[in-house]
Amino acid sequence: MSTTSSTTVDPADLVDQADPLVIGGRIFTSRLLTGTGKFSSHQVMRAALEASGSQIVTVALRRVDPTRAGEGDILDVLDPARFTLLPNTSGAVTAEEAVRLARLARAGGLGDLVKLEVTPDPRWLTPDPLETLRAAELLVADGFTVLPYCSADPVLCRRLEEAGCATVMPLGSWIGSNRGLRTRDAVEIIVEQAGVPVVVDAGLGVPSDAAEAMEIGAAAVLVNTAIAVARDPVAMAVGFALATRAGRLGFLAGRGAVRHEADASSPLTGFLS
Amino acid sequence: MTTAPGRFAAELAALDLPRVAAVSHDATDGDVDRALGAEHRSIDDVAALLSPAAGRRLEELATAAREQTLQRFGRAVRLFAPLYVSNACLSACTYCGFAKDLDVVRRTLTPAEAVAEAALLVQRGFRHLLLVSGEHRVEVSADYLVDVVRRLAPEVASISIETQTWSDDTYARLVEAGVEGVVHYQETYHRERYAEVHVAGWKRDYDRRLVAVERAAEAGVRRLGIGALLGLAADWRHDVLAVAAHASWLTRRFWRTEVTVALPRIKPSASGFAPVAAVDDAAYVQAMCALRLAAPDAGIVLSTREPAALRDGLVRIAVTHMSAGSSTEPGGYAHPGESQEQFAVSDERTPAEVARMLEAAGYEPVWKDAFSLR
Numbered sequence A: 001m002s003t004t005s006s007t008t009v010d011p012a013d014l015v016d017q018a019d020p021l022v023i024g025g026r027i028f029t030s031r032l033l034t035g036t037g038k039f040s041s042h043q044v045m046r047a048a049l050e051a052s053g054s055q056i057v058t059v060a061l062r063r064v065d066p067t068r069a070g071e072g073d074i075l076d077v078l079d080p081a082r083f084t085l086l087p088n089t090s091g092a093v094t095a096e097e098a099v100r101l102a103r104l105a106r107a108g109g110l111g112d113l114v115k116l117e118v119t120p121d122p123r124w125l126t127p128d129p130l131e132t133l134r135a136a137e138l139l140v141a142d143g144f145t146v147l148p149y150c151s152a153d154p155v156l157c158r159r160l161e162e163a164g165c166a167t168v169m170p171l172g173s174w175i176g177s178n179r180g181l182r183t184r185d186a187v188e189i190i191v192e193q194a195g196v197p198v199v200v201d202a203g204l205g206v207p208s209d210a211a212e213a214m215e216i217g218a219a220a221v222l223v224n225t226a227i228a229v230a231r232d233p234v235a236m237a238v239g240f241a242l243a244t245r246a247g248r249l250g251f252l253a254g255r256g257a258v259r260h261e262a263d264a265s266s267p268l269t270g271f272l273s
Numbered sequence B: 001m002t003t004a005p006g007r008f009a010a011e012l013a014a015l016d017l018p019r020v021a022a023v024s025h026d027a028t029d030g031d032v033d034r035a036l037g038a039e040h041r042s043i044d045d046v047a048a049l050l051s052p053a054a055g056r057r058l059e060e061l062a063t064a065a066r067e068q069t070l071q072r073f074g075r076a077v078r079l080f081a082p083l084y085v086s087n088a089c090l091s092a093c094t095y096c097g098f099a100k101d102l103d104v105v106r107r108t109l110t111p112a113e114a115v116a117e118a119a120l121l122v123q124r125g126f127r128h129l130l131l132v133s134g135e136h137r138v139e140v141s142a143d144y145l146v147d148v149v150r151r152l153a154p155e156v157a158s159i160s161i162e163t164q165t166w167s168d169d170t171y172a173r174l175v176e177a178g179v180e181g182v183v184h185y186q187e188t189y190h191r192e193r194y195a196e197v198h199v200a201g202w203k204r205d206y207d208r209r210l211v212a213v214e215r216a217a218e219a220g221v222r223r224l225g226i227g228a229l230l231g232l233a234a235d236w237r238h239d240v241l242a243v244a245a246h247a248s249w250l251t252r253r254f255w256r257t258e259v260t261v262a263l264p265r266i267k268p269s270a271s272g273f274a275p276v277a278a279v280d281d282a283a284y285v286q287a288m289c290a291l292r293l294a295a296p297d298a299g300i301v302l303s304t305r306e307p308a309a310l311r312d313g314l315v316r317i318a319v320t321h322m323s324a325g326s327s328t329e330p331g332g333y334a335h336p337g338e339s340q341e342q343f344a345v346s347d348e349r350t351p352a353e354v355a356r357m358l359e360a361a362g363y364e365p366v367w368k369d370a371f372s373l374r
Helices: A011-018 A042-052 A095-107 A129-141 A154-162 A184-193 A207-215 A233-253 B007-015 B017-026 B029-037 B043-049 B058-073 B111-123 B142-152 B170-177 B191-197 B206-218 B236-253 B281-294 B308-315 B351-360
Strands: A021-023 A026-028 A032-035 A056-060 A084-088 A113-116 A145-150 A199-201 A220-223 B076-086 B128-133 B158-162 B181-183 B198-200 B223-227 B258-262 B299-302 B321-323 B364-366
Touching: A032 A042, A032 A233, A042 A233, A095 A113, A095 A129, A113 A129, A129 A145, A129 A154, A145 A154, A154 A184, A207 A220, A207 A233, A220 A233, B007 B017, B007 B206, B007 B236, B017 B043, B017 B236, B029 B043, B029 B058, B043 B236, B043 B281, B058 B281, B076 B111, B076 B158, B076 B351, B111 B128, B111 B142, B128 B142, B142 B158, B142 B170, B158 B223, B170 B206, B191 B198, B191 B206, B206 B223, B206 B236, B223 B236, B236 B258, B236 B281, B281 B299, B281 B308, B299 B308, B308 B351, B351 B364
Parallel strands: A032 A056, A032 A220, A056 A084, A084 A113, A113 A145, A199 A220, B076 B128, B076 B321, B076 B364, B128 B158, B158 B181, B181 B223, B223 B258, B258 B299, B299 B321
Antiparallel strands: A021 A026
16 A cells, blocks of 8 residues: 555545536536636735635636736736636626637637626626626537536426536526525526536625535636735635535435434334334 | 706615704714624614714724725725816816806817827726716717727726716716716705805706716716716715715616716815815715715725825725825826816826825725726
């Protein structure tokens, strides 16, 4: 038996390796996706993203400025060797706008992976189900790997999957709200039905929210605001990374049945045997 | 001929602002406690936050406002620059350096000159521009604006306008050309005072101005900027309450539209106008805090009218959108000092200096947070 590996390998790493997340044919070992908005600086953002262990990082195309490449643009900070960049269409209010943004991004060399966001309501930033579905159909037909941010609606998630989306990304609660997994009951149905990974996106406020989503079978979670606006974003990123793994392990291990009363160790009918 | 009152005018009349303004003077500590603790704040709660009782608890207000700002907007501040295309004006507003009867050097940029000014601003880092003009329907016609916007749209991610109000299809044409935002400050929501300071031109028509915001929203403008010019009316609390009510109404009525609010204070200008009631810095900060707590989702805009120290302080509390390195005269970026400015700026730092201040304060200066609509 090797004397080094047993002391340096975290058993949870072995689980990650044996239980990869597959999105659109790409394989990932981290199930925590992170966003890049609301950070105080690019330096803090990079430190938090690295601490999170995330392999998929989403960036708003409206924040990307190709004319400033190499001069402090947000993409300069994200090492493509380390992170799979997931451009998102936030700010789009119609399917056409989202499609146009995704195409511009692809033409600009950002690849064909896209997080679809169509949010015509600036107050709650809730996704427009009709426009999202329409955009998903257009983008899939155009060869994109589409990860749609959507309402926690079981039928909508079915429809998005049928449209060829690589995941569905139902919201946990309103984006940026840190309110936690308010849509738990709906997400449970979505997870049970889904043939693609379910990524709980938006609203997760503390690490235990991520653990809760993972325990009920989400394939991954996406967290941004909770990390970005924490007093210590790096520590919060680590917290979410640990909780995401803990939740996944809890799911894989299979919890026992929930009982309302104690289960007597000496059954009352034991005398029959 | 004057314009018939729009829907918000009716709402405002029903609100009985004089009664609410009285609350803003008489609220007790208990009212302030309730207003601070409320999850959804009524207009009476906002009045309590504007009260002298709340003014004695400014640090508490600022803490609550800061928390709200961080939650909704994060540690990021969007930077923009005003681009004055003309100071020609057919309106006479007693406080404005562009008022039609003032003997000042007038200039309207040609579309090519406007593009050249924009290029300078782009060079300085800006991707969000606000086109500003006086009210001159011949020199700054709808055709002129559409032309300028079309020329800028490929280079500038976000274009907003602050011009005269329009009663025809101009807003729809501007949206089509690539305008993202329209800014129309009511200046004062107090009808009688409004009539005293707006003495000639279209701007004299209170209802034309107020309804223009609704017309812009109906035409598909994505971002509406509203505000009041503090120092115009005797009771600043009245106008802050009206702005809060207006923002709330617009948000409910036009669910696709984002609202930004601003509370500029009167600055010295060629008009020689003196504010009737100066709003001191502490009251100003209180107004900003109350507005943030009244309208948690609204961007709050602060221009270079205000001095550097105050801007630096307010960015930590409530402000989310800032101009920087501004010139308020047409052509003033390429050729400063050749025509009349609208008002004197106080914060004269360069855009890069303002960006460095933000970074030092723990905020990311956001130069681009939009995509070209055309």
